[in-house]
Amino acid sequence: MPVARTLTHVDVESGIRFPRWRPGAWLLLVPALGAIGTVSVYPVLLGLWLSFRNTTLSSPDDAFIGVSNYQQLFADSQFWNAWGHTIEFTGASTLLETMLGLAMALVLTERFLGRGIVRAAMLIPWAIPTVVTSKMFGWLFDGQHGLVNYLARFFGLIHTNINWYGSPEFALPTIVMADVWKTTPFMALLLLAGLQTIPPSLTEAASIDGANPWQQFWMVRFPLLAPSLLIAAMFRALDAFRIFDLVYVLTGGGPADSTEVLSTLTYKNLFSALQFGYGSALSTVMFLTEIVIAVGFGVFLLKRLQEVKL
Amino acid sequence: MRFFAVICIIKMHKNAFPHDKLDREPFSRPVIDNDDLKPARPGADSGSGLNRREFIRRSGMALAGAAAVSTFVGPRRAYAASAVELTFASAKFYGKQTIAEVVKAFNDSQSKIHVTYKELPPPSSSTEVHQSLVQQLARRNGDPDVFTLDIIWIAEFAAAKWALPLDQYFKDNTGEYFPGMVQACTWQNKLVALPWFVDSGMLYYRKDLGISAPSTWTDLIASAKEAIGSGKVKFGFLWQAKQAEVLVCDLVSFIGSNGGAILQADGKTVSIADAPAVQAVQLMYDLINKEQITPADVLSWDEEPSRRPFTGGEAAFLRNWSYVWKIAQSEAESKVVDEVAVVPLPHFPDKKSAACLGGYQYGINASSKKRDAAVEFVRWMSSPETQLRFATQLGLCPTRAAVFEQPEIGTEQPFMQQLKEVFLGAIPRPVTPKYPQVTLALQSAVSTALTTGKVEESLKSAKQKIDTIVKA
Numbered sequence: 147m148p149v150a151r152t153l154t155h156v157d158v159e160s161g162i163r164f165p166r167w168r169p170g171a172w173l174l175l176v177p178a179l180g181a182i183g184t185v186s187v188y189p190v191l192l193g194l195w196l197s198f199r200n201t202t203l204s205s206p207d208d209a210f211i212g213v214s215n216y217q218q219l220f221a222d223s224q225f226w227n228a229w230g231h232t233i234e235f236t237g238a239s240t241l242l243e244t245m246l247g248l249a250m251a252l253v254l255t256e257r258f259l260g261r262g263i264v265r266a267a268m269l270i271p272w273a274i275p276t277v278v279t280s281k282m283f284g285w286l287f288d289g290q291h292g293l294v295n296y297l298a299r300f301f302g303l304i305h306t307n308i309n310w311y312g313s314p315e316f317a318l319p320t321i322v323m324a325d326v327w328k329t330t331p332f333m334a335l336l337l338l339a340g341l342q343t344i345p346p347s348l349t350e351a352a353s354i355d356g357a358n359p360w361q362q363f364w365m366v367r368f369p370l371l372a373p374s375l376l377i378a379a380m381f382r383a384l385d386a387f388r389i390f391d392l393v394y395v396l397t398g399g400g401p402a403d404s405t406e407v408l409s410t411l412t413y414k415n416l417f418s419a420l421q422f423g424y425g426s427a428l429s430t431v432m433f434l435t436e437i438v439i440a441v442g443f444g445v446f447l448l449k450r451l452q453e454v455k456l
Numbered sequence: 457m458r459f460f461a462v463i464c465i466i467k468m469h470k471n472a473f474p475h476d477k478l479d480r481e482p483f484s485r486p487v488i489d490n491d492d493l494k495p496a497r498p499g500a501d502s503g504s505g506l507n508r509r510e511f512i513r514r515s516g517m518a519l520a521g522a523a524a525v526s527t528f529v530g531p532r533r534a535y536a537a538s539a540v541e542l543t544f545a546s547a548k549f550y551g552k553q554t555i556a557e558v559v560k561a562f563n564d565s566q567s568k569i570h571v572t573y574k575e576l577p578p579p580s581s582s583t584e585v586h587q588s589l590v591q592q593l594a595r596r597n598g599d600p601d602v603f604t605l606d607i608i609w610i611a612e613f614a615a616a617k618w619a620l621p622l623d624q625y626f627k628d629n630t631g632e633y634f635p636g637m638v639q640a641c642t643w644q645n646k647l648v649a650l651p652w653f654v655d656s657g658m659l660y661y662r663k664d665l666g667i668s669a670p671s672t673w674t675d676l677i678a679s680a681k682e683a684i685g686s687g688k689v690k691f692g693f694l695w696q697a698k699q700a701e702v703l704v705c706d707l708v709s710f711i712g713s714n715g716g717a718i719l720q721a722d723g724k725t726v727s728i729a730d731a732p733a734v735q736a737v738q739l740m741y742d743l744i745n746k747e748q749i750t751p752a753d754v755l756s757w758d759e760e761p762s763r764r765p766f767t768g769g770e771a772a773f774l775r776n777w778s779y780v781w782k783i784a785q786s787e788a789e790s791k792v793v794d795e796v797a798v799v800p801l802p803h804f805p806d807k808k809s810a811a812c813l814g815g816y817q818y819g820i821n822a823s824s825k826k827r828d829a830a831v832e833f834v835r836w837m838s839s840p841e842t843q844l845r846f847a848t849q850l851g852l853c854p855t856r857a858a859v860f861e862q863p864e865i866g867t868e869q870p871f872m873q874q875l876k877e878v879f880l881g882a883i884p885r886p887v888t889p890k891y892p893q894v895t896l897a898l899q900s901a902v903s904t905a906l907t908t909g910k911v912e913e914s915l916k917s918a919k920q921k922i923d924t925i926v927k928a
Binding site: 203204205206228288289290307311312313314317394397398399400401402403404406414415417418419420421 | 568583591615616755756
C-alpha cells in the first residue's frame with residue numbers, strides 16, 4: 147500500500163490529526179496561502195481591528211475604544227432598520243429566484259426545438275451590468291412615465307399611477323423584482339447543471355414503475371437535486387445579503403430609509419462620513435450574519451448529503 | 457522585455473542629452489495618469505522635482521519628442537529644468553474647454569512652475585471625489601499640492617488641517633469676491649480656501665403660461681394651481697426629495713426662506729426642530745399632499761428626473777441649479793426654448809429668499825512643501841482673466857462680482873448676468889467639520905417627515921442625532 151503523501155497524519159491511538167513535517171510540500175503551499183492571506187484574511191482582520199477603534203479619517207481621532215462601536219450599533223435604530231431590510235430582501239429574493247430558477251431549469255433540461263438559443267438568451271439579464279439594470283428598472287417603474295404603470299393602467303389593473311420608488315411600501319418590493327429579473331437566470335443555470343447530473347435512467351425506471359411526472363419529480367429528481375439546490379440557494383443568499391448597486395442607484399436608501407440595507411448604510415458611514423471605526427463595526431456585523439447564513443445552509447447540506455448516502 | 461527597451465532608451469537618451477534640457481514633450485500629456493495617483497516614494501528626488509518613475513516616463517517621451525522634432529521641424533517650448541513641479545487635483549468639469557487646457561495655459565504662460573493636472577470624477581459623483589481627495593490628503597505627503605473642494609467640505613478639510621490657511625497670501629484680495637463666498641471659505645476666522653466658481657439653487661418658471669415671478673410661496677402655490685387648472689401642464693412645482701444630498705440643498709432653501717437655519721453659526725446649536733424649520737418642512741410636505749402641486753414622485757427624484765418633465769413642457773415651476781438653463785434653451789432637448797425665466801426662490805411672508813450655495817473652491821495642501829508656487833498657481837486660477845475664461849469656455853459662474861460686468865459674459869453667457877442677483881441671496885449648508893455625518897442624519901429624517909407627514913417628530917429626532925454628532 148502506498149504511503150499517503152498528506153500534510154497531516156493521524157495518530158493511531160488517540161485518533162488526533164497531527165501536521166507532518168514536509169518542508170517541500172509546505173513550501174509549495176506558500177504562494178496559495180500568501181494570496182489568501184493578503185486578499186482575504188488580512189482585510190478581514192484589519193476590519194475587525196478597526197471596529198474596536200474610533201478612527202475617523204477627517205479627524206485626528208484614532209484610539210482603541212473597546213466595544214463602544216458595537217454598543218452604539220446595537221442601540222442604533224437605523225442599523226436594525228437596515229438589518230431588517232437586508233434580511234427581508236435576502237429571504238424574498240432567494241426564495242423567488244430559487245423557485246423561478248428551478249422552474250426554468252426543469253423546462254430547459256427537456257429537449258425542444260431551439261433549446262440552445264433559449265439557454266443562451268436566458269443568460270442575458272444576468273450578463274447585463276447591474277448599474278445598467280438599475281437604470282433600466284428606474285425607467286420601467288418610473289412613477290409618471292414608466293412602462294409598468296402605463297401597462298397596468300391600460301389593462302385596468304390600477305386607476306392611478308403607482309409611485310413605485312417614492313413610497314415606502316413599494317420601493318423595496320420593486321427592488322426585489324429587479325433583482326429577481328436579473329439573477330433568476332443564474333439560479334436556473336446552476337440548477338440546470340444539477341439536473342444534468344441526474345442519470346435519465348432513474349426517471350425512466352420510475353416511469354416504467356408507473357410513477358406520474360409529479361411523482362417522478364418529487365420522489366426521484368428533487369431528492370437528488372437537493373444538494374445542488376442548497377448550494378445554489380446558499381450562494382444566492384450570501385450574494386443577496388450584500389445587495390448594494392440596485393439600491394444605491396434606484397433609491398439611495400430612501401424614501402424614509404425604507405430601502406436602506408446594510409451595504410448602503412455601511413458605505414455611507416465608511417465613505418461619506420469617513421467613520422472607519424463605526425463603519426468597520428457595521429461590516430463586521432454583516433460578516434458575522436453572513437457566516438451564520440453560510441453555516442445554516444452548510445449544516446442543512448451536510449444532513450442532506452448524509453441522508454442521500456444512507 | 458518592454459521594460460528593458462525603456463532602460464535602453466533612457467541610456468541612449470542620457471548619452472544624447474547629458475544636460476536633459478528637453479524633458480518636456482511638445483505634445484500635451486494624457487490627462488489621466490495612474491502613476492500620478494500613487495504616493496510619491498519617500499526620498500524621491502525632490503531637488504529637480506522628478507522621481508525615478510516620472511523621470512523614466514518623461515525621458516522616453518522626450519526621446520519620442522526629439523524624434524518628432526527631427527521629422528516636423530517647428531516651434532517648441534524649452535522647459536526650464538529648474539521649474540517647480542506642482543500637482544493639482546480637481547473634479548472634472550468641461551464645456552468648450554477642459555480644465556486640462558486651462559492648466560496647460562498656465563504652464564505655457566510662464567516657465568517657473570509646471571503643474572500636472574490629476575482629474576477626479578465629475579461633481580455628480582461628489583462622494584467619490586471627496587473620498588479620493590481625503591485618501592490623498594490624509595497621507596499628509598504634500599500630494600496633491602493644490603486641489604479643488606466642494607463648498608460643503610471646507611470646514612471638514614480646515615478642521616483636519618489639510619487646507620492651508622491663506623490669509624497671509626490673499627487677505628488683500630478677499631474684497632474682490634462675493635462676500636457670501638468669502639464667508640463660505642472662512643473657518644474659525646481663517647480663510648482656508650479661495651473661491652473658484654459659484655452655483656446655487658434657483659427657480660425656473662414658464663413665461664408662456666402667463667405666470668409672473670412669485671415672491672412668496674403663497675404666490676407660487678396659487679400660480680401653480682392656476683397653471684394645472686388651465687390644463688397646460690401636468691405638474692405645478694418640481695423639486696428634489698430623493699434621500700440624497702440634494703434633499704438637504706432643497707431643505708436649506710425652504711428653511712432659509714422662513715428665516716430659520718439647520719445649525720446656528722456657532723456650529724453647535726441645532727435649530728432644525730425650531731418653529732421656522734418645522735413650518736418650512738411642513739410646507740414641503742403640504743406641497744405634495746395638501747396643495748398637490750408637486751407629485752409624490754419627487755420623493756425618489758434628484759436633479760435630472762425633476763428636470764426632464766420641466767424641459768419636456770409638463771411643469772410650471774422647477775427648483776434646480778444653473779445647468780438646466782443650457783438644456784432648456786437647446787432645441788434638441790427642450791420643448792420650452794425661450795419660454796423659461798429664472799428668478800430667486802420664493803420666501804415666507806416678510807422673509808427673504810434663500811438659495812442653497814454650491815460651487816467649488818481652491819485649497820492648498822497644508823503639507824505641500826511648495827507653498828509659494830502653489831499660491832502663485834491659485835492666484836492665477838482665481839484671477840479675473842481665468843474666471844472669465846472658466847465662465848465663457850466652461851460655463852462656470854465667476855465668484856468675482858467684477859467679472860460679471862465683462863462684455864464677454866454678456867455675449868457668450870447672457871444668462872449668467874441674470875444670476876448675480878440669485879447668488880447674492882445664497883446661503884451655505886450647515887458649516888461644521890462633521891457635515892458628512894450631519895447630512896446623512898438630515899437626509900434620513902427629512903425623507904421620513906415628507907413620506908409620513910410626522911414633521912415635528914422626525915425633526916426632533918434629527919435634532920437629537922445632530923446634537924450628538926456636533927458635540928462629539
